[in-house]
Amino acid sequence: MVKIGVLGLQGAVREHVNAIEKCGANAVVVKHKEQLNELDGLILPGGESTTMRKLIDKYDFLDELKNFGKQGKPMFGTCAGLILLAKSIVGYDQPHIGVLDVKVERNSFGRQKESFETDLDIAGVADHFPAVFIRAPHIVEAGENVEVLAKHNGRIVAAREGQFLGCSFHPELTDDSRLTEYFVDMVKKSKENA
Numbered sequence: 001m002v003k004i005g006v007l008g009l010q011g012a013v014r015e016h017v018n019a020i021e022k023c024g025a026n027a028v029v030v031k032h033k034e035q036l037n038e039l040d041g042l043i044l045p046g047g048e049s050t051t052m053r054k055l056i057d058k059y060d061f062l063d064e065l066k067n068f069g070k071q072g073k074p075m076f077g078t079c080a081g082l083i084l085l086a087k088s089i090v091g092y093d094q095p096h097i098g099v100l101d102v103k104v105e106r107n108s109f110g111r112q113k114e115s116f117e118t119d120l121d122i123a124g125v126a127d128h129f130p131a132v133f134i135r136a137p138h139i140v141e142a143g144e145n146v147e148v149l150a151k152h153n154g155r156i157v158a159a160r161e162g163q164f165l166g167c168s169f170h171p172e173l174t175d176d177s178r179l180t181e182y183f184v185d186m187v188k189k190s191k192e193n194a
Contacts, residue, residue, distance in 0.1 A: 002187045005030040005039040007065075009055040011047025011080060015172035019180040025187070033064040041074040041187035044081030044097075046134065046170050049106065052080055053096055062097070069099040074163040074190050076183045082166035083137050090140060100164040101143030102156075107135050120169075122150040122158055126178040131157070131169035138168050163190055 001024070006016040008029035020027035020043070028035060036042070042065075044052075056062050065084075069075055077085035077100070084096040088103035115134040121127045131152070139156035142148055150158035150167070157168040158179075163186065171179040 001026050002040040002184065002191055003028060003038060004041040004043065004184065004187055005035060006043045006045055007052075007061075007081075009059065009061075010052050011045035012078075012170060012172050013045055015170075016043050016045050016078075016180075019172045019177050020184065022177050023181045023184045025184045031059075033059065033061050036064050036068050039068075039073065040191045041076070041183065042068060043183070044075065044077040044084050045172070046079030046081060049080040049083040049096070052084060056084075056096070065097050066099070069097065069164065072163055072190065072194070074165070074183065074186045075099065076165040076186075078167055078172065079134065079136055079170055082139075082168060085164060085166050086139075087143075088141075100159070100166050101146050101161055102139045102159055102166065103141040104137045105140050106137050118152060120150045120152060120157065122179065123147070125149065125158075125182045126176070129171075129178060130174045130176050131167075131171070132173045133157075133169050136168040139166070 003026045005028045017027040085100040086104040087098045090105040119128045120131045146161040
């Protein structure tokens with residue numbers, strides 16, 4: 001059984017743990033950087049990206065998160081987690097972890113009160129996926145090796161590059177586990193090929 005961590009510093013941690021367990025994988029809440037060594041994959045949850053970065057710095061996680069990606073282990077960023085994975089962020093000089101070759105814009109769908117739900121078709125994953133957008137970012141540009149998985153009103157909202165997966169919305173806030181299953185499968189394949 002694969003072991004998938006959820007970065008437990010801030011955000012929708014428990015919901016991701018439930019989604020992973022629903023898919024038959026072992027879920028671990030990651031509070032200490034040493035825990036990363038035991039994992040086959042990692043989810044960076046939604047939340048508030050600036051706050052998450054402060055906590056990542058406070059607990060000395062940044063280099064370990066970058067190394068996790070360099071080891072070829074799958075990482076999945078949802079909402080704020082997508083911002084953490086992105087190589088470029090509109091209005092910022094430096095990325096956070098910077099492993100997914102996309103440029104993202106924060107809060108591009110508006111403030112909290114403009115949150116919404118919509119049905120998305122996600123290539124290779126799901127048709128009619130219930131996507132929950134809360135102060136969501138979107139992908140402004142995707143590198144040539146990035147596979148665009150979903151768009152909403154012309155904006156890229158889900159993408160994959162190798163072992164890195166990112167989406168603008170919150171799959172863990174619905175009962176639909178197809179996107180989490182997709183990531184669990186990525187982790188299983190990665191472990192088999194390691």
